[in-house]
Structure formats: C-alpha cells, structure tokens
Amino acid sequence: MGWEQAKDTKIVTKNFGVPDSHKLSVYQQRGGGQAFRKAIAQQPAALVDEVKKSNLRGRGGAGFPTGMKWSFIPKGAAQVYLVVNADESEPGTCKDRELLAFDPHLLIEGMMIASYALGCKHAYIYIRGEMMREAEIVEYAIEEAYAAGLLGKDQPTAAGSFKLNITLHRGAGAYICGEETGLLNSLEGKRGWPRLKPPFPAVKGLFQAPTVVNNVETLMNIPDIVTKGGEWFANLGMGKSGGTRIVCVSGHVAKPGVFELPMGIPFKNLIYDVCGGIPGGRKLKGLIPGGSSMPPLDASELEVPIEFDALGTDPRIKDVEVRPGVPFDMGGGRRLKTMAGSGGIVVFDDSTDVVALCARIMQFYAHESCGQCTPCREGSGWLARVCKRVARGEGEVGDIDLMANIANGIAGNTICALGEATAWPMLGFLTKFRADFEAKIQTAQKSTPATKVAS
C-alpha cells in the first residue's frame, strides 16, 4: 500500500483527544481488551508468528524486527521478563511521553499480550525519571488494571493459567538508561552502564533471565496486530516495515507536533503538507531525521520516504564521509547514510547557525557518555570542546579534520551505540554542511591579530 492510501489509519493514537482516554472504563468502551481475549485463545507461538508476519519493527530507534526479537527467547525458560523502555530521552523525540499520558491502557494490553506470548509473569515499565506526571498516570492505570482483575490474577488461557504482574520503575536522570542493557543494570539497582554483548538480553537479561526489552510505541501496536492480523499490519507499511509511524516534528516548522502517519511518507510531504512549511518566509536548510544521533539531511534530500530501510540505502541520500571523497566505513565496507531512528524530526531553516547546533548536540553526548569506554568518554568531550570553539568563531585551520578523526575513532570502538550516536551526527554535519564550518574558521582566522598568531 502506498502512503497516500494509509493516511487516515490510526493505530497507537486512535484514542488521542478522547476525554479521559487514560481511564480503563473509557478504554474498554472503545473496544479495549478484545485483543487480549483473542490472544489468549491462541497458543503463544502462534502470536509470535503473527507479530513476525506483521513486519513490526522496534520504534525506539534501531528498527529491529520485533517478532524476531521475541523468537530469540529460549523455549521453556523458567523465568522470562518483559521490560518496557519508556526512558524516552533522544533529543527531538516526544512521542512516548504523549502515548503514556493519553493511552496507558493500550500499553498495558500490549504488555499483557506480549507477556502471554513470551511466558513472562512479571513485566516492568522503566519510565524516565523526569516524567513525573506520566508516571502518575501510568501508576493509576496499573492500579485500575489490578482492581479490575486484569493483572495479578490467574486467567484461563489456551496454554493454561496465566497471571501477570506489572511494576512501574522510575529512572533518575540518565540518557544512557535508554540503551537496553544500561536500562537493565539501572533496573537492578546499579549505575546505568551498558553491558558487553553477547550475551544478549534474550539469553541473559534482567536478573540473569531471558528478557525482551521493547519500546512503548512498539508494544502499543500489538493489540491491533492481534485483532486485525499481521498481514493487515504489514500491508499498511512499506517494504519490510509494517504499520504506521509516529513522527515528532519540531524546530522551524509552522505546525510542530506528534503525528501518526503512514510508513514511507516523504519528508517533503511531511514538512510542507502536514506541518505547514517553514515560517517567516525562510527556507529549509536541513533536518535531523530521527533524533539527534542520526546524521542530518540537507534540503536536496527531502524526497526520500521516512522508512527504516530507505533512510539507510536510498541513493538520493549522500554517504556520510570522513573527508571529502572518503566514505565512512561502518564495518565491512558498509556505507552510512542515515537512519529513521526514534522518529524525532528536527527541522532547521537557513537562519540557523548549524555549527552551533552541531556543538549543542556534541555537548549533549559529552554530558551523557557514561564513562565506561575511553573513546566515547574522552572523544565526546573533545568533540564538544573543539566544535564549540569553532562555533564561537575561534576555530583553527585543521579543526575540521581533527573533529572528523576523533569521531571516526569513536565509532565502532565502544560497548554501546552511544559512541555511534556521537560520531555519526558529527561526521554527518561535516559532510552535509562543510561549507558552514569552513566559513566559520576562515572568519576566525581573518579576525585573529597577527601578533596573536605569531606568539
């Protein structure tokens, strides 16, 4: 199906705007609960197959196929955990917060189905510490579900008796806890340091037991996949990405917001049709396609559809380079374009100081590096300092190569993906907006008094 045909389909935002949508009674009036009843009439393995068929891919950023992730859980494990990653902190992303506030019962139903499919008896929601209001809403929803006997009570199913407990666990301010193994350590009462993989969480996760970590939006798609079928969901999407996609558009657009849109809508249509274009008569200079860790696109790359595979492979997107003509190697000769990431799209117009913007991104990653791996701990700080100095107008000849070399030295050399999250945008900004960096440095050189250079 093309994106035009699916443009009115709402899956995860269908209850947005309904008064008291966060209450169980409203959720049930609107058909909530049917999916779980249908699910427990089936065998767990059939549900995993249905999710595989749906082409649902993880909405947290990596886009990993959800059904495949579920199928990695060893059969017959005594204890399995499901953990919901609600630690939304990727700059530019504001979808999970709204999903939690508007429809917590859809998440709970998704968790119940997933837990039944996986054999999980106790599921955790790891919610970002700063989201106090959302934590109160979700806590209230969990209490309602317990009171209604949906949680904490044995229920007959096709595979025997099933009982689920859900615990809301609040984080305390650390971006790195959004990384799934950092999250698991944090949930175990430790510093949120990412773990070395393998073993992957599906083998040894929370409390050393097989664990699935899924994003909020991912799980909220599950009830409709069960009710309407995996094939329906797959057909809504594009290529190997099923369903709809939530995008959070911010920055320089007339109508910023969180929108559930068809998978594969091109950036151009999103910005000019859905978001009302660029205000103030200015022109678009570029955008960040999926949270600040993704390499940016420039104004010539807006025809590309917003879909996981397209953003990584579409020939209309230029390869990220270490130096002009030298593409960045992701390992095994793989080229980097960009990724759909978390759906956080940040648009910036031609009045933007892109060097300052890039410096702010580097400041963020330097602040959030957990400190375990030297390339990331030191490199992110160097990048932030050098990029800031260029932004301030004190850049030196050679700073561009310096930043590119540092970034290239971080990527691929760290335990978790925060290394890439730092290096990719740095290299991406240098590739797409090199002229802005060069202009800043040239101006700095001209304005430096000769005596200062000599000394």
Added chain:
Amino acid sequence: MPVEFSAQSKARVEKALAQYPNKQAALLPVLHIAQDEFHHLPDEVLELVARTLDLAPAHVFGVITFYTMFHREKHGRNELMVCTNVSCMLRGAYDMLHYLEKKLGIKAGETTPDGAFAIVEEECLAACANAPMMICGNQYFLDLTEKKLDVIIDDLRKKWQANNPGGAPGGSTPSGRTPTGPTRTLFGVPPPGDVKG
C-alpha cells in the same frame, strides 16, 4: 546522628521491595522515597538507604552520583528544569534560560538564597513540539515566552510562600504532592519574606 524513615515512607519502601526478586533492585525507588522525604541525600540518608537494603554505602554513593536527579546537596524546592537541547534551542531556549537567570539572580545550577528556586539547564525533556519548555515537579510549562515565565514564577513563589508560613522553608514538593515526611527545616532560616517577583 542516624536518621529514620517516617511511617509513610517505610510503607512505601515495603511496597517497593515486594516488586523485585532482590533488595538491590529497589535502590532507585528507595532513593526516590528518601529524597521525597529528606529533599536531598546527605551521608546520613545515604547510610539509611544502604542499611535498609543491605547494600554497601559505597555502592549507594556510586548510584546516587550517576543519576542527575539525585541531589547530595541542598537544592531549591522549585526545580526549574529548562531544556536547551536542539529543538528548544532552535526556538529560543537560551533566551528563556538567560531571562530566568536574570530574573532570579542566579546562574543555571544554582539555588536562590531563600531555597525557593533552583535553575537546571536540562537535556531534552520530550516535549519538542512545544519548544521552548521547562518542567517544574510534575508540571510542564510549554511554548515559553518571557511573559509566561513572569506569571509562572510569581505563581510558584506564592504557592511556596503559602506552604512556608512564617518563612520557615520545608513545605511541599513542587509537584504539589503532599510531603511524605514530617515538616523539616533544611534550608536554614532566611525567610522568603518580601521577595519581589
């Protein structure tokens, strides 16, 4: 002197412990409970948490210092968390931050002398479509302007003063939730008095 949890906090701790297969996993919840009651986590509170969960104080220290929301030092009761990350920056977040700094006479990272406000420059707070924004307690303040900030600060100050009759600070948390422990005086005396907004 060793401190103890109030009866309410103890009940919350018990409830938290029941959620996990071991005591250590309850560390973040118990630290939140402790900070709700004592407002920050000095050594004696750290030791109380360690004792409660049978953990080494060094482990608890390591965890507290890893997370930005846990405070070892006394901290302004109204914590103004101003996002300056990309989406907010593009829409004037630094102007908002500097306006607040000027208005309250403190820099980001500092607390006002009366203990009423702290300004924190925050990373992305997931409300990018309503930039610039800030959080105080469980309240979101979206699409900020200087005028809006004037109203917000006046309002928060009035509430804070109402919760601190006679100027002895130690009232409710900024979220408006009832404090979980007995009223305490943590910020020394200087009463809010006639502070002008």
